Amino acid sequence: MTKPISLALAHRRAVAFIVLIGSVSLFADMTYEGARAITGPFLGSLGASALVVGFVAGFGELAGYVLRIVSGRLADRTGRYWGGVFLGYTVNLFSVPLLALAPGVTTAAALMIAERTGRAIRSPLRDAMLSHAASRTGQGWGFGLHEALDQTGATIGPLLVAFILWRHDGYRTGFTLLLIPACVAMALVLAAARAYPRPRDLAPLSRPVLETGFPWSFWLYCLAGGLVGAGYADFALVAYHFGEARIIAPAWIPVFYAIAMLSAGAAALGLGRLFDRFGIVVVLGASLAAALATPLVFLGGSGAALAGVVLWGIGMGAQDSVLKAALGSFVAPERRATGYGTYDMLRGVAWFLGSLLLGFLYDRSIVAVVAASLALQILAAPVLLLVMRRHAAAPVGD
Structure with missing residues (x-):
């Protein structure tokens, strides 16, 4: 009787950890997604050109993804996650309310890039910790629950900022108010670190892994994720x-963006359950369905745009839940943060290059934008099929 009780307790602790980290993400997303809804217009109000706005957004995203491999490797090498998580969230969150004090474009741009940098430091560490806990609950369900909480905050934040602007209180008032969810998120980070000082202990014991590299399936999966990212139109271009x-x-x-975030959260829960039952084929199906968002938002009217935004959100939910859940099966626990950091870096570079391509094509032909977006995302399908064929029956991992 002792063993089942012990396993049940381990399962409850894992679920509690996922909910706690998901709550951190909820308030964190309220902060920086609320800010992202207005950073472009805010830079414009300070006198920035469209080129400057595009550069700040693009460079911030690029830096935010490239740095993830560094923080992931450092965490795996030292075995210390919480220091990097605390530093990353501090920079990520408190850069937002400081925008209320920015005197000009240069300071505001530096704070926006700092916000993305902080996110880069903590993201692969958080994902690695989640993967350890999700090994008790099902990777799809664990990442899906986290993503649902995450996107709840990403829905509330922009709506809160939209309400502030509706009251004509201004951008700086919006940034100042976002200090409240930032402080709540940091308090929850401290609580999580105190309650779970060694997140690796949440996972079942696994056999030691002697090899030092990643399997070919991992690199093929990164290629598939990169193709999806490259073809995915950023919401900035959609807006x-x-x-x-x-x-x-x-x-x-901003309301359409909130709808996209809401659909992302709802999709993450459902897709997570399906992933635990059917595996990587769910990733393939979700990716192909989300590709239909592009022709709807760029070629249709308001009704098609709404449907396209919902599909766009479903695709984002899939990328941040089941795509990451599947990644854990290719990487041993000892290198989990490095694996997530590497994947995020490669996908981020592909997303940046794809965004440049789609932006270049937009000034010439909207039909070309749709064609390029669909082609890149559809190309990911045969790569995912190859991953499914090559993936071993007993994957590396927990």
């Missing part, structure tokens, strides 16, 4: 198109 084509009123664009 720009909505404004240029006058498909929806500018005041409704």
Whole structure:
């Protein structure tokens, strides 16, 4: 009787950890996703050109992904996760309310890039810790629950900022108010570190791994994730198109973004359950379905745009839940943070290059944007099929 009780306790502790980290992400996303809804217009109000706005957004994302491999490797080498997590969240979150004090474009741009840098430091460490806990609950369900909580915050944040702007209180008031969820998130980080000082202990014991590299399946999976990322139109471009084509009123664009975040969270829970039952084929199906968002948002009217935004959100939910859940099966626990950091870096570089391509094509032909986006995402399908064939029956991992 002792063993089942022990396993049940381990399962409850793992679920509690996922909920706690998910709550951190909820308030963190309220902070920085709320800010991202207005950073472009805020830079414009300070006198920045469209080129400067694009550079700050693109460079911040690129730096935010490239640095993840560094923080992931350092965490795996030292075995210390919480120091990097605390540093990353501190920089990530408190850069946002400091924007309220930014006197000009240069300071504001530096704070926006710092926010992405902080996210880079903590993201692979958090994902590695989640993968250890999710090995008790099912990787798909664990990452899906976390993503649902994450996207709840990403929905509330932009709506909160939209309400502030509706009251004509201004951008700086919005940034200042976002200090509240930032402080709550940091308090929850401290509580999680105190309650779970060694997140690796949440996972079942695994056999020692002697090899030092990643299997070919891991690199193929990174290629598939990169193709999906490269073909995925950033919401900044989608929102720009909505404004240029006058498909929806500018005041409704943050609401459409909130709808996308809501659909992402809902999809993450459902897809996570399906992943635990059917495996990587769920990743393939979700990726192909989400590819349909591009023709809907760029070629249709307001009704099609709404449907496209929902599909866009489902795709984002899939990328941040089941795509990451599947990654854990390719990487041993001892190198989990390095694996997530490597994947994020490669996918981030592909996303940046793809965004440049789609932005370049947009000025020439919207049809070309749709064609390139669909081609890149559809190309990921045969790569994922190859991964499914090559993936061993007994994968490396927990």
